Amino acid sequence: MEHALPPLARLEAREQGAHLHPVDRALILLRLAERAMPETSATEALPLLPLAERDRRLLIHRRATFGDRMPCLAECPSCGATQEFELSAAEILTGLDEPRPEEILETDGWLVRVRALRSADLAAAAREKTPERAAAVLVAQAIAEARGPDGETSNRLPDHVWPLIEARVAEREAAAEISLGLACPACGAGWTAGFDIGAHFWTEVEADARRLLSEVAALAERFGWSEEALLTMPASRRRAYLELARVT
Ligand SMILES: [Zn+2]
Known part of the structure; x- marks a missing residue:
């Protein structure tokens, strides 16, 4: 069952995880995405999930929040060239193994x-x-x-x-x-890199929360609407008002 992290939860995640270790940040994202899930037992202890299951759920919530395509950057270990590429959350999910039993x-x-x-x-x-x-x-x-x-x-x-x-x-x-087979377009070197969905999702949530805050600040100042009203409106409408605020 997938659950998007709504705008307010993205702001909460950024505040709660600001000074925490990446392990805790991944758990914060998981907890905020799943707190509205009726099928999740309230007593389920997220810190005790096998890491493979944690990552599977994070991928699902990431896809529900920001879509399937995940823009990534990698640095070639041979020549240092940076390459940009996109991953598909759905493709990674298909390739995931079940958590190993004891x-x-x-x-x-x-x-x-x-x-x-x-x-x-x-x-x-x-x-x-x-x-x-x-x-x-x-x-x-x-x-x-x-x-x-x-x-x-x-x-x-x-x-x-x-x-x-x-x-x-x-x-x-x-x-x-989750490991990726990468090849450098500049020098041809090939290597394997790990993909950390917790860190990736966190970076995106943090950048998005910063952008949300500036949108809310601009619109509240211009129209006097509350933070709650601004965060619960669809992103497309918020952008449309932002356009209006800039031209009028
Ligand atoms: Zn290279």
């Missing part, structure tokens, strides 16, 4: 149950001081349960088991990410 890895007598990473895990990793610590926190978060050769649960994996689990978690999460 799996049990068996190695050297250990049984380790691994689950998909969630926003809450990224937030926990973001609080770490070094990238190495942050990476270790993500692996630890992904381990739902570990049982040693004695059958007892343990929260400490032996040193020789850890790298195998770490590699498997990295592999699972890479498969859940």
Whole structure:
């Protein structure tokens, strides 16, 4: 079920997320887009959604808010040339895999149950001081349960088991990410880039909120209408009044 982020919610998102981490900004967009959805349970914890499901929903809400085409910029890692291109939200959605279910890895007598990473895990990793610590926190978060050769649960994996689990978690999460195959028109280099729908949607919402504020300010000053009246009118009518305000 898709829900556009209405103009007032875009202003709210910008205010609420201004000083927050990108992980929190993505959650704010999700919460504001879904707060009017009758099918969403009020108790559903968005920070606990697998990242693949978070991204799927963000793509759907992005498309409902700004349309299917997503303008993007990328810098060539070989020659530094910037290229502009467009992505289709619908095409990306079609290519998305289902979130990976939990799996049990068996190695050297250990049984380790691994689950998909969630926003809450990224937030926990973001609080770490070094990238190495942050990476270790993500692996630890992904381990739902570990049982040693004695059958007892343990929260400490032996040193020789850890790298195998770490590699498997990295592999699972890479498969859940949206990646793009890009080619540079200037030098011909090809590379793979990740596409972060949360950051992309946030940047667009922020720019749109700035534009909305200046439209509302201009029209309120000219015609004396309330912010609420201006934000709930269709964008096309707001633009039409803006034209009038400029020529008269
Ligand atoms: Zn290039």
